Amino acid sequence: MARSPSRSLEPFWRDVRVLRVAGQIAFVLASLAVVAWLASNLSQALEARGLDLSFSFLRRTAGFAITQGPGMVRTDPYWKAFLVGLANSLSVILAGLVLTTLVGVLAGIALLSPNWLLRNASRTYVELVRNTPLLVQLFFIYFGVVLTMPSLQDRLELGPVILSQRGVWLPRPVPQEGYLIWLASVVGGLALGGWVYTRRERRRRLLGEETHPFLSALALIIGLPLLAWIVLPQPALRFEAAVLDGLRMVGGLRMTPEFFALLLGLVLYTGAFIADIVRAGILAVAHGQREAARSLGLSEGNVLRLVVLPQSMRVVIPPLVNQYLNLAKNSSLAFGIGYLDLYAVSQIIFNQSGQAVQVIALLMATYLAMSLLISFVMNWVNRRMAIPGR
Amino acid sequence: MIRRPIVLALAALGLGLLLAACQPAEVQVDVPVEFVMESERLDAVRARGQLVCGVNTSVPGFGFVDANGQNVGFDPDVCRAIAAAIFGDPAAVEFRPLTAAERFTALQTNEIDVLSRNTTWTMSRDVELGTDFGPTTFYDGQGMMVRADSGFSTLNDMGGATICVLAGTTTEANLADAFNTRGLEYEALVLDTGDATAAAYDEGRCDGLTSDKSQLAGLRTTMTSPDDHAILPETMSKEPLGPVWAHGDQQWGDMVRWVVWSLIVAEEKGITQANVADIAASDPQDPETRRVLGIEGEFGALLGLEPDFVVDVITAVGNYGEIYERHLGPAGTNIPREGTLNALWTDGGLIYAPPWR
Numbered sequence: 046m047a048r049s050p051s052r053s054l055e056p057f058w059r060d061v062r063v064l065r066v067a068g069q070i071a072f073v074l075a076s077l078a079v080v081a082w083l084a085s086n087l088s089q090a091l092e093a094r095g096l097d098l099s100f101s102f103l104r105r106t107a108g109f110a111i112t113q114g115p116g117m118v119r120t121d122p123y124w125k126a127f128l129v130g131l132a133n134s135l136s137v138i139l140a141g142l143v144l145t146t147l148v149g150v151l152a153g154i155a156l157l158s159p160n161w162l163l164r165n166a167s168r169t170y171v172e173l174v175r176n177t178p179l180l181v182q183l184f185f186i187y188f189g190v191v192l193t194m195p196s197l198q199d200r201l202e203l204g205p206v207i208l209s210q211r212g213v214w215l216p217r218p219v220p221q222e223g224y225l226i227w228l229a230s231v232v233g234g235l236a237l238g239g240w241v242y243t244r245r246e247r248r249r250r251l252l253g254e255e256t257h258p259f260l261s262a263l264a265l266i267i268g269l270p271l272l273a274w275i276v277l278p279q280p281a282l283r284f285e286a287a288v289l290d291g292l293r294m295v296g297g298l299r300m301t302p303e304f305f306a307l308l309l310g311l312v313l314y315t316g317a318f319i320a321d322i323v324r325a326g327i328l329a330v331a332h333g334q335r336e337a338a339r340s341l342g343l344s345e346g347n348v349l350r351l352v353v354l355p356q357s358m359r360v361v362i363p364p365l366v367n368q369y370l371n372l373a374k375n376s377s378l379a380f381g382i383g384y385l386d387l388y389a390v391s392q393i394i395f396n397q398s399g400q401a402v403q404v405i406a407l408l409m410a411t412y413l414a415m416s417l418l419i420s421f422v423m424n425w426v427n428r429r430m431a432i433p434g435r
Numbered sequence: 436m437i438r439r440p441i442v443l444a445l446a447a448l449g450l451g452l453l454l455a456a457c458q459p460a461e462v463q464v465d466v467p468v469e470f471v472m473e474s475e476r477l478d479a480v481r482a483r484g485q486l487v488c489g490v491n492t493s494v495p496g497f498g499f500v501d502a503n504g505q506n507v508g509f510d511p512d513v514c515r516a517i518a519a520a521i522f523g524d525p526a527a528v529e530f531r532p533l534t535a536a537e538r539f540t541a542l543q544t545n546e547i548d549v550l551s552r553n554t555t556w557t558m559s560r561d562v563e564l565g566t567d568f569g570p571t572t573f574y575d576g577q578g579m580m581v582r583a584d585s586g587f588s589t590l591n592d593m594g595g596a597t598i599c600v601l602a603g604t605t606t607e608a609n610l611a612d613a614f615n616t617r618g619l620e621y622e623a624l625v626l627d628t629g630d631a632t633a634a635a636y637d638e639g640r641c642d643g644l645t646s647d648k649s650q651l652a653g654l655r656t657t658m659t660s661p662d663d664h665a666i667l668p669e670t671m672s673k674e675p676l677g678p679v680w681a682h683g684d685q686q687w688g689d690m691v692r693w694v695v696w697s698l699i700v701a702e703e704k705g706i707t708q709a710n711v712a713d714i715a716a717s718d719p720q721d722p723e724t725r726r727v728l729g730i731e732g733e734f735g736a737l738l739g740l741e742p743d744f745v746v747d748v749i750t751a752v753g754n755y756g757e758i759y760e761r762h763l764g765p766a767g768t769n770i771p772r773e774g775t776l777n778a779l780w781t782d783g784g785l786i787y788a789p790p791w792r
Contacts, residue, residue: 086544087544090543090544090545091543093565093681093683096543096564096565108608108611108612109607109608109610109611110611110623111623111625112621112622112623118611119608119611119612119615188634188635188638192635192638192639192640193638196639210638210639210640211597211640290595291594291595292593292594292595292596292597292642293595293596293597293622302640303624380602380626380627381626381627381628381631382626382631383624383625383626383631383635385625389602389625389627392536392602392627393602393607393625395536396535396536396602397607397608399539399559399560399563399564401536401539401540401543
């Protein structure tokens, strides 16, 4: 016998290897049983009522209208309403991701600032926002701040910008004759600026010349369109401000109070978490790195930009992804303040059509796809940021 | 020789009968089934000892939770009436608070026995969702509340207006219909709770607030200054509200239907919470009153209930008029009844019960 005598004396129910496998099998079986029980419950209830689970209802006329975002009319089908909701969700999520990163990084750096006021202001913001529920903040921002702005009749006009409780209006650029030439100068300026930047930056690095790559690129990017604007016989764009027409404003670019409140709420809330993540990331960079950079004669800003932040990114990105996902999922609180995002529209669809199971399944699949996409992109960024060869 | 075909025919007949007898129930039999009133749900409810009833908790008058945590309102009282009919005890109800969006799923999954939650009877809900609608207990219609100083006197003045609307109701679709038929544009602000919708309108975010007129009356009282708001004359929709149950158990449906009608018949006959016991004991002469109170006939047994179940129902909650008065009258949300569709048919309204015979 190959087995050691002690092993063979042990009964199988005390054998660790058997127990491990048996435990896993039991867990899988129990999970399957629960799922099967839930599924049979559902199918029985649906069968008893003669309901089917097909998605064909999505082609039916919705019967309600959406006037936010891309919008839809009452004769459009349900699937279009779903897409309008998706578009509204994506616009607030994308704008939110960019802005919250800005707010979070700035507040995170401020948390470590030697300036007493800046440091404590940032700390107050982080602690206040991080420790209260998001929904409460959204209600406060929407009902307490945005809706208490002046009415449309008493609107606040700050030059071309119009503020009221019905929304914020910016002038809308209207292309005029010859605007294509000007557009070409913008694109040309960007391309030329980029090329000059990389070229001069390389020269600066390799030869140590004072080439000012950033400034020269900026001059091109601004200068070329400016030159075209002056040279052209008439301005390429005319800015059209919103005007009051009866009960509403026409023209201009509008941000609805609901979008504004939701965006502000999501950005501030997520930014508070990101600020602490950034702070931790900066502190995680070995102190010697900072001192070495200083001893090379780098300015305080350059120490942060060139040495500390790139290294802290490796610590920051994984928890940052979590916050991005939170922002995307928290955007589903929009309904509370009247913003018709994907979740809100789905609620309306399933109540109008009564097809709850399908709509919820579709909703979950869409949020899952959205979250997986964000994770995928951020994982790619993370791999790019990793120190090569480590 | 003559007998033979007869014998053969008899044998064939016998064999046929035997086969027919052996055949399982798949074959459609045109023989009338004996009417034994057996409701699976009624049995289940009896075994449970409680009726599970889906209600609203945020509409004063129709379904609300009072300071003592009691479900009060017109709709919860319908639940109490059904419980009284089954158990003789109006307290044998478990109230399940449901949102507008949850309510049909709760019926479809057998979560509740009856839904009594200001639910509008529509064709697609009736036919497609696996639900059956009971007699209409309240005839409602969608209206529009505006600021009194806004200069709007009809919907036609409201082109380009922003309208606050509660999501998940027929209200949204009616709003789109009403403005479409008038060829007017509008902007909808859709919110998911009644409180938020009213608050957004009160803050001035919207030019109008649309909801069922019965609810607008209640919402107006919650505004910062109720007198600054007016309700436009137009009615944008028909909203017949009543109890709902899951499709499939016909006997259960019959029982709920006749309990609701018993409330209406009682009002018609002048039977009230105060006098029902006396009338039942005094051997009344009116034949229909005798049948309703179970003194004559077997009407209770037909529904699987006690013969005098109506006495229990009226003792517990009163008749239709009393329930209306209690929750929607001047003491409640003050929705006038006289001259409206919700008056008794004898007063020109639509509240009507089929004959009790």
